[in-house]
Amino acid sequence: MATEAEKAPASQREIPPALPESPVRYLLQALMAITALAVLSPVLLMVAIAVKLTSPGPLFYAGIRTGKNQILYTMYKFRTLGEGSERQIGGRLLTAQDDFYTPVGKFLKKSKLDEVPQLLNVLRGEMNFAGPRPLRPVFLERYLEEIPNYADRFRVAPGMTGLAQVRGGYFTSARNKLRFDHLYIQHRSLLLDAQLVCLTALKVLNRWLTLGAFLLVLLLFVSFIPSGSLENLYIETLGVKVNPLHGVIAFGALWMLLRHAPKDRINLYRTPLNTPIAVFLLLALSSAFLSEAPLQAMRGSAYYLITGFIVTLAIINGTFTKSFVRSAISAVALTSLTISMVGILEVAFAEYFTSAPQLSTGLGMSSVGISSTLGSPIALSTYLLLGVPCVLCSLARAQNRSSRDFWIAATTLVMVGVLLTKNPAGLAALSLIITIYVWRHFTPLAGLVAMVILAPASFLAVDHRLTSAGFTAGSMICGSAQEACAQLGQLSWKELLFGMGPRTLGELNIPGLGSAQNLIEGANANVRLILENGLLGWGAMMWIFAAALFSLYRTQSRVNDPGLRSVLWAVILAILGFLVAMQAFDPFDNIALQILFWGLLGIGIGTEVRLSGRSSEYRIALKLGQP
Incomplete structure (x- = not known):
């Protein structure tokens, strides 16, 4: 049975103490982010042209997300949905039947190319390469009330990938994702981060690497x-x-x-x-x-x-x-x-x-x-x-x-x-x-x-x-x-x-x-x-x-x-x-x-x-x- 603290509104709940961030970790991540942006710049330019060419609206999606210590920040992605889609979607996850995607949106989503601009968030110190995935504020209150110890995931900065994404998937329940997030926080290290980044790359490649993509x-x-x-x-x-x-x-x-x-x-x-x-x-x-x-x-x-x-x-x-x-x-x-x-x-x-x-x-x-x-x-x-x-x-x-x-x-x-x-x-x-x-x-x-x-x-x-x-x-x-x-x-x-x-x-x-x-x-x-x-x-x-x-x-x-x-x-x-x-x-x-x-x-x-x-x-x- 849930305790009184767990039933309390989020605004009345004590936020768990954040884990300290090592300057070495930030320096390494910043260097990796700069290198990745430089290496991927030709691909990013082509994606930018494709986004602007195929649909009206801004190049980037700037969404508000809940970060470390439940502080809100702006997360950047290449836009994959039509204008105003987020308001229509509301507090639910997208399904395969939804038609909100732009002509290139599904490809960018499947190939994870839409996530690359989050390297800018890494440079700004708002995100890490690995960690719990950032959360839309529309889900925050509900998850804090329904899932015990959900606030623990905000002890670290959100990541571009995470253990929940490698071991689970997009439609894994929030409760099960929290189990993976707890495991990550308990065993957090630079080596684990490197392993998660490599495993994510392999998972993405296995999903979308066709002959055409390989040759491209x-x-x-x-x-x-x-x-x-x-x-x-x-x-x-x-x-x-x-x-x-x-x-x-x-x-x-x-x-x-x-x-x-x-x-x-x-x-x-x-x-x-x-x-x-x-x-x-x-x-x-x-x-x-x-x-x-x-x-x-x-x-x-x-x-x-x-x-x-x-x-x-x-x-x-x-x-x-x-x-x-x-x-x-x-x-x-x-x-x-x-x-x-x-x-x-x-x-x-x-x-x-x-x-x-x-x-x-x-x-x-x-x-x-x-x-x-x-x-x-x-x-x-x-x-x-x-x-x-x-x-x-x-x-x-x-x-x-x-x-x-x-x-x-x-x-x-x-x-x-x-x-x-x-x-x-x-x-x-x-x-x-x-x-x-x-x-x-x-x-x-x-x-x-x-x-x-x-x-x-x-x-x-x-x-x-x-x-x-x-x-x-x-x-x-x-x-x-x-x-x-x-x-x-x-x-x-x-x-x-x-x-x-x-x-x-x-x-x-x-x-x-x-x-x-x-x-x-x-x-x-x-x-x-x-x-x-x-x-x-x-x-x-x-x-x-x-x-x-x-x-x-x-x-x-x-x-x-x-x-x-x-x-x-x-x-x-x-x-x-x-x-x-x-x-x-x-x-x-x-x-x-x-x-x-x-x-x-x-x-x-x-x-x-x-x-x-x-x-x-x-x-x-x-x-x-x-x-």
Whole structure:
């Protein structure tokens, strides 16, 4: 039976003494919060854009919560509900049947991304990383009256996560949650806090980590990590340099495939890419076997498989829905917009911190192209060229005026980013992409006019080096790495057919061939493919591209859904832009470009195979448990 003290109103109840907060705990939590905000800033920017784009109202939800010593404070979250929803909900919990969520609200709630702004509360000392979850004041009086010793949970600051959340869940009763809160308070320590944070991360990942989410996180990581950092990840094993990140990609993609695959067999959908990919890998292994550096060449073959083909096949054979396609295209578009904005800010900072005569040109553009997070103007232009079709696709799918205005602005910013890279191949590819887009959405005459205007304007944006005596037909074919072209004439018939070994030119130290960086940023990627993989390997790679283009173009003509047709055209334009960019750059050497390009290829072929209405056919690769 409850005591008189327990029956007394909350205002008459004595608040239990608060536990002291260690300065070391606050310092560690503040450092972790600042680090987390910095690392997650690209994701937070994309979430902020999505929240503002999909629903009217403020970006953040600022809710009053009961904190330590029952003191009220303002807790911040990304807004997931429509305006005025909290008043309509009242003193109850949300259910799955409620329709108060914004278009992106359920995803933010499920992925816990809406909780990230609470890091600001941690910095202000109002919350901890771990502790009892903050309580809405509307529940306070009732719980204090109905649940004995409920006030004990306010002896510590509330947490972003807690033992009750790890061991229980959203719909666990308040009485049972209090049991976990008491256990936490009794055993509270920095080690327990760290364990709860890690367990919460694993619980969230297990709930929402699909293949699409995994690849999105991976794409964001390789896109926004400072340039040069990925090269520092290489470690030498048995005389061969390997990158642990490649193992993470392979493990993650294969794990996602196995999660959704039948338990008694391994299946692959029939696609136009299966055969050319298999042929390319077979030729790559043959080239590695014949190479002077077989271990390095084997690593190169694995590089193509892990960062390219596995990504494509994992997307095609994983959980594939229209919602996934829309989200993936929007994510690529928003990522490209963000990276383009970083590049434009780069120009602004350069103009501010550097003297004007050093940067200014007759066209008002910087003399050196922007590089943003990719570390190279050429790599950035290729990255944005893959994003431009996705931005245009999002613009074509916009349903209302505010959405169209946003994507028009986004398209403009991404195109400006490509122009500011001042990369001739990138500008030529942009002209091609815009011409085809205008031709398809308006009239062929409009496309021709766009080509006439855009092509000269694009090349005028490039500095005087294009019109110098050194710019010849040979430099247009080979780029700045003329030695690579010269090496073609010195190959034996065996090397001409099978190459010197995949991804080995930078390690064979061939006299007069030039630096590895020059081979990446200056050489025609087709020339390098022939040198490393031979004419047969280059032909297999072109077979992959041609099969994808032909299949996607054929499919788009018979798809009735205009949204899916826009996706197919976006991938077609991305492939064409990639092929043009290959004339002056080796995009295969950049892991961000690899994941982005092969991911888009998987989205396009997956849309054709899984969503276009054609009968989906499996090719059974392996039956398990049968003689």
